[in-house]
Amino acid sequence: MLQRLNHVALAVPDLEAATATYRAMLGARVSAPQPLPDHGVTVVFVELENTKIELLEPLGENSPLAAFLAKNPKGGMHHLCYEVDDIAAARDRLVASGARVLGDGEPKIGAHGKPVLFLHPGDVHGTLTELEQV
Amino acid sequence: MLQRLNHVALAVPDLEAATATYRAMLGARVSAPQPLPDHGVTVVFVELENTKIELLEPLGENSPLAAFLAKNPKGGMHHLCYEVDDIAAARDRLVASGARVLGDGEPKIGAHGKPVLFLHPGDVHGTLTELEQV
Numbered sequence: 001m002l003q004r005l006n007h008v009a010l011a012v013p014d015l016e017a018a019t020a021t022y023r024a025m026l027g028a029r030v031s032a033p034q035p036l037p038d039h040g041v042t043v044v045f046v047e048l049e050n051t052k053i054e055l056l057e058p059l060g061e062n063s064p065l066a067a068f069l070a071k072n073p074k075g076g077m078h079h080l081c082y083e084v085d086d087i088a089a090a091r092d093r094l095v096a097s098g099a100r101v102l103g104d105g106e107p108k109i110g111a112h113g114k115p116v117l118f119l120h121p122g123d124v125h126g127t128l129t130e131l132e133q134v
Numbered sequence: 135m136l137q138r139l140n141h142v143a144l145a146v147p148d149l150e151a152a153t154a155t156y157r158a159m160l161g162a163r164v165s166a167p168q169p170l171p172d173h174g175v176t177v178v179f180v181e182l183e184n185t186k187i188e189l190l191e192p193l194g195e196n197s198p199l200a201a202f203l204a205k206n207p208k209g210g211m212h213h214l215c216y217e218v219d220d221i222a223a224a225r226d227r228l229v230a231s232g233a234r235v236l237g238d239g240e241p242k243i244g245a246h247g248k249p250v251l252f253l254h255p256g257d258v259h260g261t262l263t264e265l266e267q268v
Binding site for chain 1: 148160
């Protein structure tokens, strides 16, 4: 079911400072910031040879990152996103295994314009896990 | 400087249970467990198309995972490892930027038999960051 690792998402309190760290200190190729108000984040992509890191800063009220950054004020590793070829089949398999899909249990259109779902971290050994149909 | 994402390391309290989750629930290709007593972990590799996830369980006393799992008893995302082509040059660049290399500041032979170093998470916006020369 799991195919490629689409991205690793890191929550950061200050996207400008994080961009400078990845660009200048770590010598990575880093995109311009992209505000995604529907998702409550501004994102910067760190483009690696085989996958990408998404640096996420809260945007607006009710950002899904607010609680995480309140607990981890310096930032930290937020979630992993794996690609699947059929998200409805993935959802059915997960639910049959007893896993909890966050929200109403149905895939949604994610930040890349593709169907995604998030699994409860308690069902994946503490790691918030996103699946994206590519 | 950063090239490929070599792996994402996830700490888990029960490697057998985590292996079952990734193999059966998530349908991933998962290796047999490999004890690495010199590194204080037993590792299972989740092999994706473009990178790998390392599931790490503490092994022996003084495991480097003990403090993490005491704080995160269900497990969680532990570190990211990026490939670089010259770890000594990477170390020099990082130190010149004011970043702290853990331990005595010199690269060590890591769990894959290659030179690695770890950056203090406080210098990378809360993410424990490993560099490996491949």
